Amino acid sequence: MxxxxxxxxxxxxxxxxxxxxxxxxxxxxxxxxxxxxxxxxxxxxxxxxxxxxxxxxxxxxxxxxxxxxxxxxxxxxxxxxxxxxxxxxxxxxxxxxxxxxxxxxxxxxxxxxxxxxxxxxxxxxxxxxxxxxxxxxxxxxxxxxxxxxxxxxxxxxxxxxxxxxxxxxxxxxxKRITPEAIAERLNYVAEQENIELTADGAEMLARLADGALRDALSLLDQCAASGGLVDSAAVMEVLGLAGNLQTAQLLENILRRDAQAALLLLDRLYQSGKDVGAVLGELSVLVRDMLLRRTAPEGGAALLSGGYDSATLDRLGGEIPTGRLLYLATTLQKATADLYYSTNRRTDAELCLLRLCDESLSGDVTALVSRIQRLEAAVERGQVLAKGRAPGTEEPTRLTAKDAPPWEETPAPQPDALTQADMSRPEEPEEQVLSVPEQPKEPSATNTVVGSGWWRALAESCKGRLPPMYRVFLDMCTGVLEGDQLTLYAPDEITKGRLDNDRVKNVLLEEAATAAGTAVRLVFHIGPPPQASPQENLQNLLKFGSQFDNIEIK
Missing domain, CATH: 3.40.50.300 (P-loop containing nucleotide triphosphate hydrolases)
Structure with missing residues (x-):
């Protein structure tokens, strides 16, 4: 038996x-x-x-x-x-x-x-x-x-x-048995039982055992029953870990910022019956393994989950900065926890992937830091980005396209702005003249209304038309009227959420239009408002105060 x-x-x-x-x-x-x-x-x-x-x-x-x-x-x-x-x-x-x-x-x-x-x-x-x-x-x-x-x-x-x-x-x-000790014992047992166990197969079984030698021997017994060579591929096939390959592929798409490929792969997993919460959880485990391998390459092997081999972890995390891995792990953990309260789990999972893929949405500044470093290196080489001529030279400073950061590119100057020497110079298709674009001018005090006096008067006129539940939140905000745009500066998301509804916005737009004498549009912004000088506050209050003569400000 x-x-x-x-x-x-x-x-x-x-x-x-x-x-x-x-x-x-x-x-x-x-x-x-x-x-x-x-x-x-x-x-x-x-x-x-x-x-x-x-x-x-x-x-x-x-x-x-x-x-x-x-x-x-x-x-x-x-x-x-x-x-x-x-x-x-x-x-x-x-x-x-x-x-x-x-x-x-x-x-x-x-x-x-x-x-x-x-x-x-x-x-x-x-x-x-x-x-x-x-x-x-x-x-x-x-x-x-x-x-x-x-x-x-x-x-x-x-x-x-x-x-x-x-x-x-x-x-x-x-204490938990180390993966190295488990792998050594597995190799000994496999040799005595005439089981063809490879080094990578023993390593994967040792990590999957999670410090328990009995579990490792049971897994070896299960893999050996399938017959043939017991390597990492056979272990993943027999133990049903083939889905880990798809998880690694999904993370690879995220690291390349290929949102389309990531969403398509998530859809295939979803259509095959995979729970989106499980997908995000597996991504979180994989990113954790990459972080541990990056932080403790030698002694951290015992902390790994065991679902991925060393070659996969090295291939995925080779060029990725630690800061981005930390952001990926934090975002995945938060998204996985929030799925419990979600009304549409699939949509929330897709939004999570978009945040991880899209640099502008994710808040990951890795690429921006890289561009800044390239720009600093160009400046150190004497390649100054400036409009016109560089100091001490008789012709515009030139940068090659490969040295210039892509976000600083501007159209070449028109012929009427070039000197005669520039116009006589033959075209150089391999180089591109780049210059720093002009900064937009700050709006003047004549078309921008800032300060607290006129806004308090406007807020008091709105309170009489709004229920008490909105008045306290209105007091916490500050408004700035710039041309035909009224910007409402809220201190936090909660205040903005309470005021961002049609009832409040209609009242604010009507009162602001009355004050400005023209139709305005409303924009919400979270954060402190721009500061105005006392002279501008007085000028704006005198300019718009006549609209609120009947309002008593306490």
Whole structure:
């Protein structure tokens, strides 16, 4: 009958336990020196060796011929405990025997001497599942047990074990096994079982196991059952991780800022039944792996999710700045959390991809910084971008198109603005004369109305036509009238959202048109308004104050 690999290759001695030498060495010395305790508490995540060490310890304290703290494995005690025929060593599952009656029966039975071995050992797995009454029933015998009795408790949730139990046990914390140690053990088992396991396949299985050797052996068993070579491609195929390739392709489209390809791929995934929340979650995990690999290339391997090989992570994140990866991770995390409250999850997922792809929407300044760096390099080389002639020269400074940043390009000057020398010079199609465009002039005080006096008068005239719920938000804003445009400066999004409705806008437009003497349009802006001088405030108030003679401003 076939036996699973994790059962077949379960360690029989302390030396075979992988990645827990800080515990196994201590237990071996205690057994060799006959200084074992009456109660042990093993804690740690699944698959790290808690139950295995408990069984080895139970055999070691009862072994007739122990070898440097390890059980011999051949004496009647070791054979009987290994086969389970000796009832003096009993393994209990607290998840299904968590009542006070079961613990009382165990306590009453524990006082009797063992029949075949030196010590009666009770291994209680998942001890945190015991009820409060069961813990209380166990407490007294755990505090003062007979000489022939030993308790070994194991749990994955230490915080659920009462402090009264913790204080009566020697506690040993089992840590997650590193991917390197897991891969080494997998290669050894594969060699013994004649399984063709490649290095990249062992690496992927080790990362997918998430620190649990038992999980790694189970995954190897599953992949080996398919037959043939067990490499990274076979692991992804057998374990159903082929979707990770599509996730990597989607992130590649985002990194290239190819919004069209990203949206089309998201649509294909959606049509095939993939949840958009799961897609964003997988993207977030992939970006996290890239960040960890960038930040800790050597020691961070144990932190990776395991769904992507090293070549994929290096290919995707090779030229991407860390700042952009941080922005991608933050945006994806926020979008994934917001999907829970979304009324249209697909639309929100598409908007998230657009923000990640489009530089102007995403707020990612990576490309802008690159352009500024190119411009600074051009200035350092003496290629000054200026209109007209550079100081100390007799002809315009020229920049080649490859050196000039694309956002500074302007049309070439018209012939009437060129000098005679410039007009006589033959055309140079490989170069382009670039100049900095003129800055637009600031609007003058004659056509721009700023300041608080006239706006307060306008706001007071609007309050009489609006419900009280809008008045307080109107007081928090400031208006600027520039030509035929009234700009309303709101301090935050909440204020803008309360005032951005047809009822309020119609009243504001009517009152502003009355003040300006012409039709105006309304624009909302979040932030502080431009500052005006006291003279401009007085001039504007005198100019428009006649429109609000009947309004009393307090």
């Amino acid at each position: 076939y036996q699973a690999l994790y059962r077949k290759w379960r360690p029989k001695v302390f030396a075979d336990v992988v990645g827990q030498s800080h515990i196994t060495e201590t237990l071996r010395r205690q057994v060799a020196e006959d200084r074992t305790s009456h109660a042990y508490l093993f804690t740690g995540t699944r698959g790290t060796g808690k139950t295995t060490c408990a069984k080895i310890l139970a055999k070691a304290v009862n072994c007739e011929h122990p070898m440097d703290g390890d059980p011999c494995g051949v004496c009647p005690s070791c054979v009987g405990i290994e086969s389970g025929s000796f009832l003096d060593v009993l393994e209990l599952d607290a998840a299904s025997n968590n009542g006070v009656d079961q613990v009382r029966a165990l306590r009453d039975e524990a006082i009797y001497s063992p029949a075949h071995v030196k010590k009666r050992v009770y291994i209680v797995d998942e001890v945190h599942m015991l009820s409060t009454a069961a813990f209380n029933a166990l407490l007294k015998i755990l505090e003062e047990p007979p000489e022939h009795l030993m308790f070994i408790l194991a749990t994955t949730e230490l915080h659920k074990v009462p402090a009264t139990i913790l204080s009566r046990c020697q506690r040993y914390s089992f």
